[in-house]
Amino acid sequence: YTKLGVDVFIGNGRFTSSSTIDVDGTTLQFAKAVICTGARASAPPIPGLDQINYLTNETIFSLTNLPARLGVIGAGPIGCEMAQSFARFGSQVFLVEAMHGILPNEDRDAADIVEQSILRDGVTLLCCGKDLAIKQVDGVKHMSVDSHGQHYDIPVDEILVGVGRSPNTEGLGLEEIGVDFNHKGVTVNPRLQTTNPNIFAAGDICSPFKFTHTADAQAQIVIQNALFPHPLGLGYASTDNLIIPWATYTQPEIAHVGLYEKDAKAKGIEVDTFSFPLNEVDRAILDGEDEGFARVHVKKGTDQIVGATIVAAHAGDMISEYTLAMKGGLGLNTIASTIHPYPTQAEVIKKTANAWRKTTLSDSKKRFLSKLFAWTR
Missing domain, CATH: 3.50.50.60 (FAD/NAD(P)-binding domain)
Structure with missing residues (x-):
C-alpha cells in the first residue's frame, strides 16, 4: 500500500468526531471515511x-x-x-x-x-x-x-x-458520530453511506452477503461515490445494481445467483424453471463428476433470467455465465445461440437454455411446420 502512496497506520482506530479518528494516540483528520472492520465468527449461546x-x-x-x-x-x-x-x-x-x-x-x-x-x-x-x-x-x-x-x-x-x-462494530465510537448500527452491522443506503453521509462502509460490516467478492464490489462503489462523485449529484454507484453469486466449496460444489424459486414466489414473480442433469453431459461423465445439475429460473413466458443454481464439481467456476447474462440483460435465447466448446461441463448451461428454447415451439407452429415440410417434400 505504501508503494501506492497510501499512509498506513497500524493500531486500534476509533472515531472521535465526524472528521477525526484516533489511532493509539495519533489523531487523523478526514473529509471522507470508510468502515471496513469486517466480521468475526459468531458464538451461539450453547451451554458450556x-x-x-x-x-x-x-x-x-x-x-x-x-x-x-x-x-x-x-x-x-x-x-x-x-x-x-x-x-x-x-x-x-x-x-x-x-x-x-x-x-x-x-x-x-x-x-x-x-x-x-x-x-x-x-x-x-x-x-x-x-x-x-x-x-x-x-x-x-x-x-x-x-x-x-x-x-x-x-x-x-x-x-x-x-x-x-457477527459484524465488528465494538470500540469504533460509532455512537458518538451519528452512525447507526445494530446486531446485523452498520446501517447503509444503496450508495454505502452510513447515517453520517461523510462516512461509508463496505464488506461484512454492513452487507448481508458476507463474501470476499462482495466486499471487493462494494469497495469499488465506495471509491466512486466518496472520491469521484458527480459534480451535480446526478449519478452514483449503487448496491441496487449488484448481482451477487456465491458458492459452497464442498464436493460437489453448489453455486447460486439471483432468486430461488421460493424467493420469486414470495415477491410475486411467476417463473418458468428449466433443469438439466450432469449425468447427461458427456464431459461430466468422462470426468466421473456427473452428480448434479444446472437449474435456471426465468420470468414466466420470457427468457429473462431471475436466478440459477448449479451443483457440480466446478459449480463456482460455472455460475459466472448466468451471472454475466443477468448483469448484461441477456436471456436464455442468447445462451442457447452461443457456441460452447465440446466436451465441457459448462455445456450443461447451454442445455438448460435449449430446454427453454424447445418450449417456444408452440402447437400452432408445429402444425404449420408439419404442413410446410409435407408440402415441400
Whole structure:
C-alpha cells in the first residue's frame, strides 16, 4: 500500500468526531471515511461452549496436528466445507445441525446431493439436533445432543463452530458520530453511506452477503461515490445494481445467483424453471463428476433470467455465465445461440437454455411446420 502512496497506520482506530479518528494516540483528520472492520465468527449461546477452547473458520487453519475426532456445529457452508475436508484428511467427523438436513438455504434437492457425498466421505450427520451442550471431562471435550429421538454423548478432540458471522462494530465510537448500527452491522443506503453521509462502509460490516467478492464490489462503489462523485449529484454507484453469486466449496460444489424459486414466489414473480442433469453431459461423465445439475429460473413466458443454481464439481467456476447474462440483460435465447466448446461441463448451461428454447415451439407452429415440410417434400 505504501508503494501506492497510501499512509498506513497500524493500531486500534476509533472515531472521535465526524472528521477525526484516533489511532493509539495519533489523531487523523478526514473529509471522507470508510468502515471496513469486517466480521468475526459468531458464538451461539450453547451451554458450556464458553468454558472450552473451540475453533472457528479463522483459527482452524492454525492447527498443526490433525484431530482424530472433530465435532462441527452448524451445517451451513462453513460447517459442511470443513466437515467434508477433515473427513477426507482422515478425521472422524460429527456434524451437528439444528434443522433438518444440511445447507438449509439451498434448494433441497441440491443440498441432498452434497449431503449424500458428505455421508459417503464418512461424516456422521446429527440433524434436527436439540439440547446441544458442551462439557469437558478429564480434559476431553464432549458434545451432548439429542437427534431424532436419540441421545448422543460424543467425545471429540476439537470442536469447530460454524454458525455464521457477527459484524465488528465494538470500540469504533460509532455512537458518538451519528452512525447507526445494530446486531446485523452498520446501517447503509444503496450508495454505502452510513447515517453520517461523510462516512461509508463496505464488506461484512454492513452487507448481508458476507463474501470476499462482495466486499471487493462494494469497495469499488465506495471509491466512486466518496472520491469521484458527480459534480451535480446526478449519478452514483449503487448496491441496487449488484448481482451477487456465491458458492459452497464442498464436493460437489453448489453455486447460486439471483432468486430461488421460493424467493420469486414470495415477491410475486411467476417463473418458468428449466433443469438439466450432469449425468447427461458427456464431459461430466468422462470426468466421473456427473452428480448434479444446472437449474435456471426465468420470468414466466420470457427468457429473462431471475436466478440459477448449479451443483457440480466446478459449480463456482460455472455460475459466472448466468451471472454475466443477468448483469448484461441477456436471456436464455442468447445462451442457447452461443457456441460452447465440446466436451465441457459448462455445456450443461447451454442445455438448460435449449430446454427453454424447445418450449417456444408452440402447437400452432408445429402444425404449420408439419404442413410446410409435407408440402415441400
